Amino acid sequence: MPDATNERGMKTPALQASHSGRRIGGWIDRNRIFLLGAVVIGVMAVMAPGFLTAQNMSSILKTTSVNIFAAVGLTIVMICGHLDLSFGSTATLGGMLVIGLQPELGWAGGTFAALIAGALVGIVNGLLVSRAKIGSFIVTLGTMIIVQGLVNMYCGGGTLNVSDFRLADFLDRDIWVLSPRVILAIAAVGAFAVMLSSTVIGRNFHLIGGNPQTAWYAGLSSERYLVGAFTACGALSAFGGAVNSMATSSANPTSGSKSLMLVIAAVIIGGTSMKGGKGSVVHSTVAVFTLTALINGLGLLGAGFEIQLVASGIVLATIILYDAVSLRRQERKRGIRPDLLAEMRAKRPGR
Amino acid sequence: MNLRKSMSVAIAVTVLFAIGCRRAEKAAKTEDAKQRGREESLAVDISGLKSEDGQPLIVADDSPLTPPQRPADPEALPLEDPLHWYDIEYAGWKCEKAKQPESPNDGCKGKKVVFLKFVDHPYHNAYFNGMKKVADAYGIQVKTMVANTDINIQAQQVDQAINERPDMVIIQPVDAKAVVPLLRKLNQAGVPVIASNLIPTDQGMPYILTWTGPDDWGQFRMLAHEFARLMNNEGGYCIVRHLEGTSPYYSRTFAMMTELKKIAPNMKMLDMQPCGLKAEAASTLVSGWISRFKGELKGIVSADDSGAQIGINDAIKAHNREDIIRVAAGNSKVGMDFVKAGTLHAITYQSAESDGALPMKLAADWFMGKPITKSVHYLRKHIITKKDVDQFMPAQW
Numbered sequence: 224m225p226d227a228t229n230e231r232g233m234k235t236p237a238l239q240a241s242h243s244g245r246r247i248g249g250w251i252d253r254n255r256i257f258l259l260g261a262v263v264i265g266v267m268a269v270m271a272p273g274f275l276t277a278q279n280m281s282s283i284l285k286t287t288s289v290n291i292f293a294a295v296g297l298t299i300v301m302i303c304g305h306l307d308l309s310f311g312s313t314a315t316l317g318g319m320l321v322i323g324l325q326p327e328l329g330w331a332g333g334t335f336a337a338l339i340a341g342a343l344v345g346i347v348n349g350l351l352v353s354r355a356k357i358g359s360f361i362v363t364l365g366t367m368i369i370v371q372g373l374v375n376m377y378c379g380g381g382t383l384n385v386s387d388f389r390l391a392d393f394l395d396r397d398i399w400v401l402s403p404r405v406i407l408a409i410a411a412v413g414a415f416a417v418m419l420s421s422t423v424i425g426r427n428f429h430l431i432g433g434n435p436q437t438a439w440y441a442g443l444s445s446e447r448y449l450v451g452a453f454t455a456c457g458a459l460s461a462f463g464g465a466v467n468s469m470a471t472s473s474a475n476p477t478s479g480s481k482s483l484m485l486v487i488a489a490v491i492i493g494g495t496s497m498k499g500g501k502g503s504v505v506h507s508t509v510a511v512f513t514l515t516a517l518i519n520g521l522g523l524l525g526a527g528f529e530i531q532l533v534a535s536g537i538v539l540a541t542i543i544l545y546d547a548v549s550l551r552r553q554e555r556k557r558g559i560r561p562d563l564l565a566e567m568r569a570k571r572p573g574r
Numbered sequence: 575m576n577l578r579k580s581m582s583v584a585i586a587v588t589v590l591f592a593i594g595c596r597r598a599e600k601a602a603k604t605e606d607a608k609q610r611g612r613e614e615s616l617a618v619d620i621s622g623l624k625s626e627d628g629q630p631l632i633v634a635d636d637s638p639l640t641p642p643q644r645p646a647d648p649e650a651l652p653l654e655d656p657l658h659w660y661d662i663e664y665a666g667w668k669c670e671k672a673k674q675p676e677s678p679n680d681g682c683k684g685k686k687v688v689f690l691k692f693v694d695h696p697y698h699n700a701y702f703n704g705m706k707k708v709a710d711a712y713g714i715q716v717k718t719m720v721a722n723t724d725i726n727i728q729a730q731q732v733d734q735a736i737n738e739r740p741d742m743v744i745i746q747p748v749d750a751k752a753v754v755p756l757l758r759k760l761n762q763a764g765v766p767v768i769a770s771n772l773i774p775t776d777q778g779m780p781y782i783l784t785w786t787g788p789d790d791w792g793q794f795r796m797l798a799h800e801f802a803r804l805m806n807n808e809g810g811y812c813i814v815r816h817l818e819g820t821s822p823y824y825s826r827t828f829a830m831m832t833e834l835k836k837i838a839p840n841m842k843m844l845d846m847q848p849c850g851l852k853a854e855a856a857s858t859l860v861s862g863w864i865s866r867f868k869g870e871l872k873g874i875v876s877a878d879d880s881g882a883q884i885g886i887n888d889a890i891k892a893h894n895r896e897d898i899i900r901v902a903a904g905n906s907k908v909g910m911d912f913v914k915a916g917t918l919h920a921i922t923y924q925s926a927e928s929d930g931a932l933p934m935k936l937a938a939d940w941f942m943g944k945p946i947t948k949s950v951h952y953l954r955k956h957i958i959t960k961k962d963v964d965q966f967m968p969a970q971w
Contacts, residue, residue, distance in 0.1 A: 273737055282733035289726050380818040380848060382751040386777055391755055471729060473752035476818050481724040515730075522734060528694060528720040528727075 252549060256493050256506045259538070260513040267520030274520050280400040283519050285470075287512045288408035292463025293479075294486050294493075295415050296456030298507045301490060302419070303452045304432040304499025305352060305359035310460035310486065312370035313344045315479030317461030318468035319374050322383040330390055334465050341461020342454050344370055349450030367480075374476055384473035394470040404470045408508075411459065415504045428452060433500020488539045489514050514538065611681030615942045618682075620711050620935065625927040626970045631704060632935055633928045635789065635952040641667040656832040662750070662824050663791045666779030666949045672758075674783060675766045678741070679943035682712035685741040687937060690731050691720045692746035692772060696880075696971040697906065697926045701771065703970075704927030705744070708934040714941075716934075723817065725752045732756045736763040741941065744933045746771040747778075750821045757781040766940065770933040773821045779949060783940060786932040789952035790822050793903070793922040794829035800920045800957050801830070801873060801901045802838040809872030811899075812863050813846035814856055814886060816877035823848065826877040826903055844871060849885065851878045856885025857892075864893045871895075876902035879909025879921050887917050905958055907969035914963055923956035926970045 251258065268275040293310040300307045317337035324333040344366055351362040394404040401409075419425035430438045431448045438445055460479075468474040493510035495502030517538065518531045526534075623631035641664040645651060651658040689705065691698055702718065709716050719735070721728035728748045735743050736759070743765050747753035753769075754777045760767045761781035769778070769785045779785065805811070813830060816822035827846055834841045844867050849855035856876075863871055874890075876882050879902035890898050896917075902909060904921030912918035932951060940946055958966055 276737060278737040279734065282730055282737065285733065286726065286730040375818070380815075381823065382749050384751040384754060384775075384777075388755060388758065395759075467726070471725075471752060472755050473725075473749070475725045475749050475752045477723075478725055478752075481726065519730065519734065522719055522731065525717065527718075528722045 253494075255542075255545070256509045256513065259492070259542075260509050260516070263513050263517050263520070267516060267523075271520040271523035274523055277400050278397075279519065279523075281397050281402065281405075283512070283516050284400060284405045285395070285402060286519070287508075287515045288405045289463065289467045290482050290486050290489070290511050290515075291408040291508055292411060292466070293456075293460040293482060294489055294507045294511050295412060295504045296459035297486055297490050298493070298495050298502045298504045299415070299419070299428060299452045300359070300456045301495045301497065302428050302432045302499060302502040303449055304435070305449065305452070306363065306497075307348060307359065307453060307456045308363040308483070309344060309348060309367040309370055310456055311479040311481070311483040312367045312374065313341050313457050313460040313479070314464030314467070314482065315374050315474070315476060316344070316370050317341050317464030318474035318478065319378055319383060319464075319476070320461075321465040322385055322468050322472075322474040323377065325385050325387075330469060334462070334469075337461045337465040338458050341464075342458040344461070345454035345457025346450060348457065349453030352453065353446040353449040371476075371480065378474070378476050380476060382473055382475045386472075388472055390469050391472040394466070404466055407466060408463075411462075412504055412508045415455075419504060429500055429502075431499075432496075485514060485535070486511065488535060492539060492542045608678075608680035611683055612679060612942055613681070614683060615681035615712055615938065618711055618938075620708055623707050623711065623931070625704065625925055625931075626700070627925070627966050627968060629925060629928070629966065631707060631928055631931045633925060633954040634786075634932055635954050639667045639948060639950060653828065654832055654835050656828075656836070659791075659824060659828050659832070661776045662773075662821065663829070665750075665773050665776045666782075666785055669776065669779040669949055671949070672761055672780040674761070675764050677940050677943050680941070682714050682938045682941045685712075685714045685937075685941050686738075687714055687716050687742045687744060687934070688735040688738060688740040689716050689718045690728060690735065690743060690745040691718050692748055693723045694720050698746070698771075700926035700971040701746075701930035704925075704930035705934045706930075707927070708931045708938065712934075712938045712941075714934065714938065721748050723748055725749045728753070729756055732759060736760065736765060740765065742937045743767045744937065745769050747774050748772070748820075750775050750824075751777075754778040754781075768933045768937055771929055773950075784936060784946045784949055784951055786936060786951040787929060787953065788922075788924045789955055790825035790903075791829040792952065793924065793955050793957075794826055795833045796955055796957050797875075797901055797903075797920060797922055798830045798833035799837060800959070801875065801899065802834060802841065804899045804901070804919050805838070805841060805873050807838040808840040810842045810844040810867060810870040811873035811875060812844050812860075812867070812871060814859065814874065814876040814878070814882050815846055815848040816903075817851060818848055822877055822903065826875075830875050841873075842870075849882055851881045853881050853885035853888070856882040857889045858885075860886050860889035861893065864889065864895055864898075871898065873899040873901070876900065878902065879904040879912065879918060880906040881908075883909055883912060883918060887912065890917075905966060905969065906971055910958070910963050910966060910969050913958060913960055916960060920957050920959050923954075923958050923966065925953060928953050 273279055293314055297307055297310055320337040320340055321333035324336050348363055348366055351357050352359045396402055427443050428448060431445050435445060464479055489510035490507045493506035514535055517534055521531045521534055625631050644660050645657050648658055648660040719731040721731060725748045743760055745767060747769055753774050757767060757778045758781050767782045769782045771787045773785055813827050815827050831843055847859055849859050874886055876886055883902050900918045901920045902918060905923050909918060909921045913921055936946055
């Protein structure tokens with residue numbers, strides 16, 4: 224009977240092949256968003272005229288930066304095993320406040336007010352989810368509608384703007400493919416990536432979302448972490464909305480809600496688990512970039528908006544299908560010894 | 575030594591002369607080509623082009639722009655005061671233009687125009703058909719990008735358009751105020767811009783060559799007269815508003831409201847709400863109004879004679895209130911069918927194809943070196959009623 228290991232305990236070629244196959248599969252799984260991004264950029268670079276120019280890359284990055292803050296916030300909430308649908312309205316609120324309060328409080332004061340307002344929305348969401356034990360979908364659907372209503376009351380349904388373009392010019396100024404608003408977004412991603420991966424607090428977010436029971440045994444206050452996650456999402460979304468408004472010198476009452484589907488899709492495509500415990504702000508950011516680049520490239524190819532939506536939907540559906548297949552494969556393999564599988568493969572006729 | 579020096583000088587002079595001659599020849603050739611291109615375009619006659627409804631395609635209102643005196647602070651005036659809306663209604667009528675790109679003055683053939691479209695909607699599709707008819711006549715290439723009502727997408731498309739270095743950008747602003755920085759950016763990049771359909775606020779007008787589109791304020795003032803006549807100058811009315819942030823959101827509400835205040839002071843505005851121009855939302859809204867205001871509600875003004883009007887008519891039918899007078903911004907097939915059926919009493923004539931044809935015609939004029947003197951170009955105004963609705967059939971959208 225052939226063994227998976229030889230008499231000296233060394234792995235047989237069949238077992239080695241099985242292990243390396245799993246390693247490659249695991250690597251692809253972990254880095255799928257980078258691979259997807261590379262494929263999208265590669266295909267568009269070949270097919271779409273002017274896609275790979277510095278100006279176009281700068282344009283893609285600026286558009287990406289609009290949604291990065293909300294994507295980072297949503298990733299944290301989803302790592303905790305919840306969903307926040309109110310980030311779009313909160314982003315609109317942040318944008319409205321910074322423009323509306325600019326004449327009285329200046330840019331800094333307006334931004335601070337936006338941050339506070341966003342954090343308050345997050346605290347309300349967090350308390351309702353953690354204390355009142357209401358599903359985050361329902362809670363944040365409610366706050367989304369309420370905040371949107373408040374925004375419309377504040378601006379009278381119209382757009383607010385300022386005629387001072389100096390800050391907009393600064394934030395939008397191209398430094399090769401970057402610009403200050405993009406650098407700001409990258410800095411936020413970097414800070415939250417470090418927080419989530421290298422600090423106790425960050426690891427606790429993963430634990431609370433991935434294994435609440437263990438978190439409870441470890442003495443972690445899930446309420447506090449949930450409120451923290453929703454507050455971070457609210458504040459980040461509002462800040463993102465504020466930055467976007469400052470970069471365009473205007474705030475539109477519906478702009479944030481338009482980001483809703485793209486950001487949720489990007490966070491899922493980026494590998495954040497809907498069940499919690501797994502996610503990366505870097506991956507979410509790359510996913511936002513990839514979807515933006517895809518839409519941009521299709522636009523350069525002359526595809527209509529409906530085609531762009533369909534393409535984004537296909538990417539999302541493919542990723543979800545891939546996730547479902549991997550999950551099924553993992554569940555099937557659970558409890559099975561890989562060396563036995565390798566042995567069975569080695570025994571197959573014709574090998 | 576002297577001979578060598580003299581020869582060197584002679585050779586240098588000859589080379590310089592040859593270069594000069596070549597340049598002059600090239601310039602003459604370029605000038606010839608420009609002249610030929612210009613003449614070729616000038617020979618194109620688009621006066622015979624027609625819209626799908628059989629009306630002439632180019633229907634510009636040639637009346638001069640004479641705005642009233644601007645109040646010191648229009649926003650300090652009450653909403654019912656027409657001058658409160660001065661900066662929106664007379665946007666760009668008098669404006670100091672920022673430095674504009676110079677016309678190439680070489681004709682239209684092969685010119686590339688990027689059209690930044692507001693949304694994919696039957697009206698805007700008919701708009702594009704009108705634009706394409708003129709572009710095809712002149713041999714202009716059009717590339718379209720659709721923002722789908724998202725100002726962030728339109729901002730990205732402006733960047734894309736700048737990268738592509740087109741000969742002209744025709745933009746339908748998604749948002750009257752938020753488009754201002756985008757127009758400024760295009761202007762600073764040296765791209766000539768014609769804005770169309772949705773009018774930017776006054777702040778945006780210096781950055782564009784001109785704006786073309788329906789005179790929403792003028793149309794709705796005309797419609798107000800017809801509405802007041804139908805209502806016998808009295809009774810309560812409600813307004814179904816356009817999409818938030820767009821210019822008709824203001825014009826199709828406050829032109830009506832301020833004009834009625836002036837010509838029919840006994841008419842009372844009961845409520846005004848947007849419904850996203852959606853039938854279900856409009857139906858719910860109007861049902862609420864009928865229940866709330868009961869017999870006091872005598873008329874409904876709608877910013878849209880298609881989706882929103884379907885909802886309005888459904889609600890009116892459900893509540894058995896066919897007595898309610900209805901007027902709307904038009905003129906879709908749905909709206910004109912309603913007018914024929916008597917369930918909508920008057921609509922504005924807004925030719926979608928002419929709306930799209932006019933900016934392209936002005937772009938062509940500019941390519942041919944014709945000066946664009948007016949900063950605002952309106953379409954012809956008209957109110958369609960049951961009496962003349964047949965003249966405008968078949969509908970463009």
